[in-house]
Amino acid sequence: MIKITYPDYQAKIKKEPGREMIFDEVRKLWVLLTPEEWVRQNFLQHLIQIKKYPAALIAIEKEIYLGDIKKRFDIVVYDKNTQPWMLVECKEMNVELNNMVLSQALRYNINLQVPYLVITNGVYGYAFTLCNQQLEEINTLPDFL
Numbered sequence: 001m002i003k004i005t006y007p008d009y010q011a012k013i014k015k016e017p018g019r020e021m022i023f024d025e026v027r028k029l030w031v032l033l034t035p036e037e038w039v040r041q042n043f044l045q046h047l048i049q050i051k052k053y054p055a056a057l058i059a060i061e062k063e064i065y066l067g068d069i070k071k072r073f074d075i076v077v078y079d080k081n082t083q084p085w086m087l088v089e090c091k092e093m094n095v096e097l098n099n100m101v102l103s104q105a106l107r108y109n110i111n112l113q114v115p116y117l118v119i120t121n122g123v124y125g126y127a128f129t130l131c132n133q134q135l136e137e138i139n140t141l142p143d144f145l
Contacts, residue, residue, distance in 0.1 A: 002125045002140060006042050007049040026058050035092035039122035040074055043090055053077055053144045064111045073108045079145060086116040086142065093122045102126070106135075116142050 012023035013033060020033040022041055026048075031037055040060070047053040057078040064071055075088035089105040091097070101119045109117060109130070117128045118141065127138045 002127060004043065004046060004120060004123060004125055005050065006046055009042065009045040009049070011041060024060065026055055027060055035094075036090055039092060039120065040090045042122060043088065043120055043125075044075065047075075047077065047088075047141075051141055051144065057082070064108060066107055066110065071108065073112070076112065076114070077144075084112040084114045085145075086118060087112055087114045088118040088120065091119070091121045095121050097121055097124060097126055102128075 014021050014023075014030070021030040022033040022037060023029070024031050024041060024044075026044055044058065044060070047058065048055050057080075059076045059078070061072045061074065062076065064073060073087060074090040076084050077086040077088070079085040087105055087109055089101060089108070091101055095101070097119050102117075105117045105119055115130055117130065117135075119126050125141075127141050128135050129138050129142075130136075
């Protein structure tokens, strides 16, 4: 298990009638501030500021198809050759990181075929590497190549 540490990050938040919005620095747009979105935005800052992953190589909530079913992944980091490299599944802070969450990330990875999977609830995370169809837990997020 990985304890997530966040950089100093002053999120841009605005109140609209009946809801709060947060500015997504990567997508360059305002999105509804939900508990899961808070985790996603803060984890993005961890990737960009702490791990030094290039923001230009990060995609958020892009659509993928699992058969005929349309889904959206949370975060995908691409490598320098713009190939999917790491998939991150975010859950709100009170969600237990269990096999159900990991299974969701693995289903998304059927299409993406990334070598690294991460699941996080904003406080903790688990990272895995996929090698020869074997899933192996690793104790830190990989360094960007």
